[in-house]
Amino acid sequence: MKLNLTLPILGLFLGIHISSAQPVFEVPDTVCIGEIVSIQNNGDSFTNLCLVSEANFLSYDISVEPIMPFPPNSSPLYSHVVQDGENYYSFSTVFDENHIVRLDFGSSLNNTPTFTTITIDEISVGLEGIQILNDNGHWWGFIVGGWDGVLDDEFLLRLDFGDNIMNDPVVENLGNIGNLGFPHDLFITKENDTWIGLTTNKVSNSITRFNFGNTLANIPTGTNLGTIGNLSFPTGFSPIRSNGNWYLLITNESTDSFSRLNFGPSLNNIPTGEELDNINFIDGPRDISVTKFCDNFLGILINRIDGKITALDFGNDIENTPTPTTLGNFGNFDFPHSITESHITDEGVVFFIDNKESNEISRIDFALPIGLDVTCGLSLDELEVSYSSSGIYTLQLLVDEGLPTQSSFCKDIFVAPPPVLDLGQDTSICFGKTITLESNFSQTIWEDDFGSSSVLEVDEAGIYIAEVSIGECISIDTIEVFSEDCSSCFIFPNGFTPNGDLINDAFQPVIECGAEVEFYQLVVFNRWGQKVFQTNDPLVGWDGYFNNKPSTTDVYVWKALFSYYKGGEVVEESIVGDVSLIR
Numbered sequence: 088m089k090l091n092l093t094l095p096i097l098g099l100f101l102g103i104h105i106s107s108a109q110p111v112f113e114v115p116d117t118v119c120i121g122e123i124v125s126i127q128n129n130g131d132s133f134t135n136l137c138l139v140s141e142a143n144f145l146s147y148d149i150s151v152e153p154i155m156p157f158p159p160n161s162s163p164l165y166s167h168v169v170q171d172g173e174n175y176y177s178f179s180t181v182f183d184e185n186h187i188v189r190l191d192f193g194s195s196l197n198n199t200p201t202f203t204t205i206t207i208d209e210i211s212v213g214l215e216g217i218q219i220l221n222d223n224g225h226w227w228g229f230i231v232g233g234w235d236g237v238l239d240d241e242f243l244l245r246l247d248f249g250d251n252i253m254n255d256p257v258v259e260n261l262g263n264i265g266n267l268g269f270p271h272d273l274f275i276t277k278e279n280d281t282w283i284g285l286t287t288n289k290v291s292n293s294i295t296r297f298n299f300g301n302t303l304a305n306i307p308t309g310t311n312l313g314t315i316g317n318l319s320f321p322t323g324f325s326p327i328r329s330n331g332n333w334y335l336l337i338t339n340e341s342t343d344s345f346s347r348l349n350f351g352p353s354l355n356n357i358p359t360g361e362e363l364d365n366i367n368f369i370d371g372p373r374d375i376s377v378t379k380f381c382d383n384f385l386g387i388l389i390n391r392i393d394g395k396i397t398a399l400d401f402g403n404d405i406e407n408t409p410t411p412t413t414l415g416n417f418g419n420f421d422f423p424h425s426i427t428e429s430h431i432t433d434e435g436v437v438f439f440i441d442n443k444e445s446n447e448i449s450r451i452d453f454a455l456p457i458g459l460d461v462t463c464g465l466s467l468d469e470l471e472v473s474y475s476s477s478g479i480y481t482l483q484l485l486v487d488e489g490l491p492t493q494s495s496f497c498k499d500i501f502v503a504p505p506p507v508l509d510l511g512q513d514t515s516i517c518f519g520k521t522i523t524l525e526s527n528f529s530q531t532i533w534e535d536d537f538g539s540s541s542v543l544e545v546d547e548a549g550i551y552i553a554e555v556s557i558g559e560c561i562s563i564d565t566i567e568v569f570s571e572d573c574s575s576c577f578i579f580p581n582g583f584t585p586n587g588d589l590i591n592d593a594f595q596p597v598i599e600c601g602a603e604v605e606f607y608q609l610v611v612f613n614r615w616g617q618k619v620f621q622t623n624d625p626l627v628g629w630d631g632y633f634n635n636k637p638s639t640t641d642v643y644v645w646k647a648l649f650s651y652y653k654g655g656e657v658v659e660e661s662i663v664g665d666v667s668l669i670r
Contacts, residue, residue, distance in 0.1 A: 112484055117501045119560035124472050124482065124500065136464060136486055148454045151418035154200060154439075155190060155448040157181065163188070163441035163448050165272065165425045168196070169219045171226075171252045177427075180214035180230060182443060187214065187230070189253075190448075196430055196437045197452065209260045210242060216273030216286060219252070222303045226252045229303075231270035231286045233263075241267035243297070243307075265295035265309020272323045272374070272425070275299075276354070282307075283354045287321040287337060294318070294335075296354070316346030316360025323374025323425055325386070329405045336386065338372035345372060345388070347406070368397040368413040374425045376438070377405070381483060381497035384409075387426060389440060394420035421445035429453075431463065477504040508555045510566040517573030521546045524566060528555040575660055576600035576651060577625075582667035585631035594620075594645070594666050595628025602651040602658075611645045611666075619643065631668050640670045 111129040118124050157163060166179040175192040177200070185207050190200035207214065207230075215232040228246030241263045246256035268291030275284035275297070284297035284307065292314045297307040320341040327334050333350040335358070344364035350356045371391035377384060377399075386399035386409060394416040399409035422444035429438035436453035462470050474480060484496040509527050516522050523542050530539040532554045545551065548570035554563045577596040585592050594611070598604070604625055611620040611629050619638060620629040631638050642665050650659040 112496045114498050119505055150452045152450050153447040154450045157446040162443040162446045165216045166427050166441055167217050167219050168427050178217055178219050180217050183212050185211050197434050209258050215271050218273050218275045227303045231273050234269040266311040274326050289320050292318040316348055317362035325375045325377040327377050334405055336375050336377055338375050343369045366411050368411045376426050376428050389423040389426050391422055418449050474502040477502050503560050505560040506555045506557050506562045508562040508564040510564045513567040515569040515571040517571055526553055531555050576602035584669045593628030593630050605650045607649040609647045611643050642667050
């Protein structure tokens with residue numbers, strides 16, 4: 088199923104956080120076609136960095152694919168996507184079952200996953216929100232759930248996977264910490280040196296905060312923060328950090344609204360809150376995902392009643408009232424219970440929806456435009472971008488990619504075409520002569536000379552190199568000059584003596600070089616411009632007679648036009664000279 092939409096790109100929430108400071112990057116204003124863009128930062132650390140060579144994420148083709156069917160009456164509720172090395176995994180809780188499911192995607196979230204069932208003997212039913220985290224090489228999982236009087240008592244479970252995320256975990260029920268009341272979504276992050284968790288309590292319309300201290304191996308303390316922001320059946324939420332402040336956007340299922348909580352610079356603070364109601368296209372909201380790219384915040388909200396998805400455009404401030412747009416139910420979603428945060432892949436943008444009623448997990452793929460490059464890594468050394476055509480491009484650097492602390496550095500870059508230097512065709516130079524090489528740019532550097540000129544005088548053969556630059560864009564061209572013997576194969580004497588001694592009796596050329604004559608014409612004039620002799624045969628010379636009378640001693644002007652074969656090429660010459668007739 089394909090659908091064209093107009094949306095910014097989204098990011099993946101990995102459930103861990105190390106850096107809270109946003110690195111400041113330096114990127115040039117102008118680069119050349121093919122030039123690797125130089126990127127430097129101020130030394131601040133970051134968890135992950137993605138480099139997008141073009142910010143044109145306004146149009147996508149969306150495909151929807153069920154990747155994990157569940158048996159009847161066994162439905163996915165919440166999923167969390169994590170990465171371990173080069174491999175991706177998703178862990179999903181299951182409604183009315185005492186197990187979770189691990190999906191193994193291998194090296195790409197676009198792969199078809201295999202799945203493994205992990206039994207949770209400590210709890211019979213009621214598993215809801217889930218988080219999988221790595222704390223100094225040790226993998227932990229946490230699950231909230233339960234509903235006192237209907238399901239098991241409320242609980243916080245801890246899963247100890249040890250040093251391998253694929254191990255069968257040791258499960259420990261930590262009990263009802265923080266006055267849980269049918270807890271749903273779950274989020275845990277590391278703020279500075281302290282692990283902090285948050286969960287929504289659906290029946291008590293409240294938020295519980297967990298504090299683990301400096302390690303997830305500790306038993307956390309729990310604090311119920313009460314009802315803030317007119318919470319009403321709060322289910323899913325999306326954490327995001329902006330301008331140093333933590334925000335939590337929470338869906339209110341019973342009032343068709345969502346609330347925005349502002350914790351300020353620390354999740355340990357008591358937040359302020361407000362309800363955002365009277366927003367169109369919200370009908371039984373279950374979950375929300377919000378991220379920031381460049382200067383814009385975008386939320387994706389899923390609705391239980393009709394399965395439709397709503398896009399929320401907050402503009403350049405997460406505290407704005409968003410503009411909603413309905414995207415419809417383009418994936419046959421049936422009671423979409425939760426939505427994961429999105430992840431940038433080499434094929435596009437991916438996120439997952441858990442469908443409670445249709446018993447399946449759906450993968451939503453936003454196909455990136457053809458020719459778009461996305462590269463992610465742990466350091467700037469792993470990233471490289473260049474442009475193959477000129478224009479203005481918006482470079483995006485996504486810091487802490489996939490985390491609620493994700494931030495973007497965006498800058499417009501002008502990609503300039505290089506100057507086109509043209510020295511012309513290779514040429515030749517005659518022995519002992521000088522020729523002028525010409526460039527089509529007035530400021531041309533020849534042969535690494537710091538001076539610049541459009542011309543260069545050369546007097547010997549060789550390969551000559553020239554360079555021109557416009558800003559940082561450089562063009563180089565070469566021209567080869569060959570040496571050539573330019574002496575003529577026709578040698579005309581400057582005098583003759585027509586006295587009958589058979590020595591220099593006629594004026595005619597001596598032909599050398601083994602030249603084969605193609606065309607020949609010789610005309611001789613006296614000082615009054617009269618033509619005294621003409622021939623088209625190089626073997627016939629002027630005998631000094633004019634009108635059958637011997638011409639007097641004098642200087643005569645001559646003109647010769649001829650062509651001949653020399654070295655496999657035709658040489659054409661036109662020569663004017665004078666000759667002395669001596670009697």
